[in-house]
Amino acid sequence: MSVESFDPSQQAVTVTPAALEHLRRQLNSQAGKAVRVSVKKSGCTGFMYVLDLVAQASDNDLHYRLDEQVELLIDRDSLQVLSGTQIDLVKEGFNQQIRFINPNVKDQCGCGESFSVS
Numbered sequence: 001m002s003v004e005s006f007d008p009s010q011q012a013v014t015v016t017p018a019a020l021e022h023l024r025r026q027l028n029s030q031a032g033k034a035v036r037v038s039v040k041k042s043g044c045t046g047f048m049y050v051l052d053l054v055a056q057a058s059d060n061d062l063h064y065r066l067d068e069q070v071e072l073l074i075d076r077d078s079l080q081v082l083s084g085t086q087i088d089l090v091k092e093g094f095n096q097q098i099r100f101i102n103p104n105v106k107d108q109c110g111c112g113e114s115f116s117v118s
Contacts, residue, residue, distance in 0.1 A: 011064055012074050013037055013082055018089040019098060024069050026053060036061065037082060038075035046116040047081060049100050080104075081117050 015023070023035050032053025042048040054073065057063060061073040074082060085102040104117045 012062065012079055012084070013064070013072065014086045015066055015072065016086065016088045018091075019087045020066055020070060022089045022096075022098070023072075024067070027070060031055065034071040034073050036073040036075065037085075037087070038078040039081045048115070051087075051098060 027033070027035065030053045033055050034053075034057060036050075036052045036054045036057075038050045038052075039047040040050055057071075057073050058075075060076045062076060062079070064072040064074070066072050081104060082102070084104060085100055088099045088101060090097055090099045102115070105115045106117055108115045
């Protein structure tokens with residue numbers, strides 16, 4: 001049995017400048033006031049990422065102010081899976097997508113929709 005600790009002074013999830021600009025544009029064009037990151041059980045491997053634009057935080061959210069316009073909310077129940085994750089915006093040709101670079105991932109499904117951490 002191991003004991004894990006969480007240091008609230010360390011940001012659990014980081015966001016690259018490209019992803020921050022993308023999130024800023026999304027918040028400006030939508031009704032959302034913040035970006036919530038969580039995981040849910042799904043797919044053939046175990047979990048999938050959920051990125052939502054929300055009007056307000058829930059009681060279960062950790063708050064990180066990324067800049068004057070973007071607040072990042074992390075679901076506390078997802079923290080163990082998300083800790084250390086970097087969110088990036090990847091451009092390939094004309095396409096772009098949010099990519100989660102998560103050091104906790106041990107396996108991914110073939111289509112990239114779901115992942116496992118154990």
